[in-house]
Each structure stands twice: as structure tokens, then as C-alpha cells.
Amino acid sequence: MNLKKYTDYGLRVLLFAGMKENDELVNIKEISEVFNISQHHLGKIVHELNKLELIETIRGRNGGIRLAKPAEEINVGIVVRQLENDFAMLECFDKGQSHCVISPGCMLKHVVNRALHAFFKVLDEYTLKDLIHNEEELKEWMGIQ
Template identity: 35%
Template sequence: MRLTTKTNLAVRVLMACAVNDAITLRSAEIATACNASLNHLLQVVNALQGFGFVDTIRGRSGGLRLTRPAAQISIGDVFRVFESGVPFAECFSAETNTCPLSETCRLRGYLSRAVEAFYHELDMVTLEDLTKGNCGLTALLEVPDSLRRTCTESALT
């Protein structure tokens, strides 16, 4: 199984917002911190906003932030939004399926259950699970020094 670039970027954006919870982040700052193309990142931010994961604020002091606490954002929900348009295998797409085995193949049923098990596991993971106390992630996403010190101090205790 391979995730799309959009799903990968979506999780990076959400983690950056969660780590910098008290700050409105600019897309360019996130793109730099996450080593991502600003153009691709803006498309992902637009989708995240459309699906209610982030609020965007236009203008000079604009940026983006989470719409709800990180503990209330399911990673499974994020993956479903960004992966739903990509069929796992050819036979999962009614429009493009040309496999002659589709009618009698049993593999599709097993794959369907495996994909559902994958999403079930991700449903139990929140954005907070990925970010809380993750000092390495905090350092990579360039939070202000005051927040970085707090994270380092809590890791030592």
C-alpha cells in the first residue's frame, strides 16, 4: 500500500498546526518546514479547509490553524478524505476495471477487509497522538523558542 502525496502533505500540515497550536501559521512557513512544494501544499490546505480540518484567514496577518483540538481529529478521517478517490486495486473501480477475473476472484474480498482494517487502526489515532510530547517533531516544525524549551523540559521529567 502506498499513500498519495496529498495525504502525506495533509498530515504534515495538520501536525504543523497542532505543534504550533497557539499560532496562526502561513502556508509558506509550513511548506518550508515540511520540505514541500508551496503549490501542492496550497491545494492540500484548500481541501483541509473544505473538509473542516483547518480555518484559513486571508490577508497580511492571515494563515491557518486547526478548527478543533488535535485530540478530536482522527487520522483515519484525514486518510479517507484524501485516499477515497484512489482505488486500492483496479477491480475496486467500477469505471476503469478491465480485469477478467473480477466476477470470480476471491482476493478482492480479502483486500477489502484488509483496507477496512487499515482504516480502523487509523481511526483510533488522533492528531494529538502524533504530536503531543514529540519533541523531535516540534523542533523540526520550528516552533518559537519558548514552546521548544517547554517541550524539552517535559521530555526530561
């Protein structure tokens, strides 16, 4: 059980952008170098974060990205749900092809589903702001300023 790197990277982009002052822009190249991630791959993640209205992207020279709203309004649980789009924990979660013969009467899926909700309940308690609380320390690690 694990989150996709895609989700991991997406969260890092938000963290990095959330660390900048005011409306300062950061560009993909910079982020890809800091985290040592493929620039093109990151571009796709950024593109999706933009579609999800979590960041703004500004094209062209001197362009870049920035958070689309204050860090305290970006909920971690919601972001993870959006980036990580497949939560079919068991085969029978996927209603389309529920092949397991015991599926109709089986309690397992309900139990796992409850567990999944508990998982998100915790994430829902945090915003991006909470994650960058120890901002000074993070900035140092990121080599900002």
C-alpha cells in the first residue's frame, strides 16, 4: 500500500510554492532541480495542479507558478484524493467488474472502506499551512534565500 510518486511530487510542488513570499513565482526547472525530479514529468503534475485550481501558472518569459490560494485554504486530504485517483483497495471496490462471488454478502469491503475514511479523516485535519509551519527549517533545506 503506497501513494504514487505522482502524488508525492505534487505535494512537494505545493509545499515549495507555499514557501515563497506573497506572489513570488517559482519555475518548474527550479523545483525539478531542488527535488531532483524529471522536469518534464513535473511539468505534467504542475499542469494537473493548475487544472485542479491549486496553483496558477503564468506562461512565457518570467513565468512560473504560485499557489492559487492561501496555504491555509489548501486541505491535504482533498489534495491527496485529487492526485491519487484510484482507491480501489480491493477488487470488489471496482463496481464495474466485481468478479468475486462472495462480494454481495462479504463484509470485508465495508470494513476496509471504513478504514479508508479514517485515513482521510486525519489528512482532512491539515492544511498546507500546517505542513510548512517550521518554515525556517524547511527553507534552509530547500536552499531558499
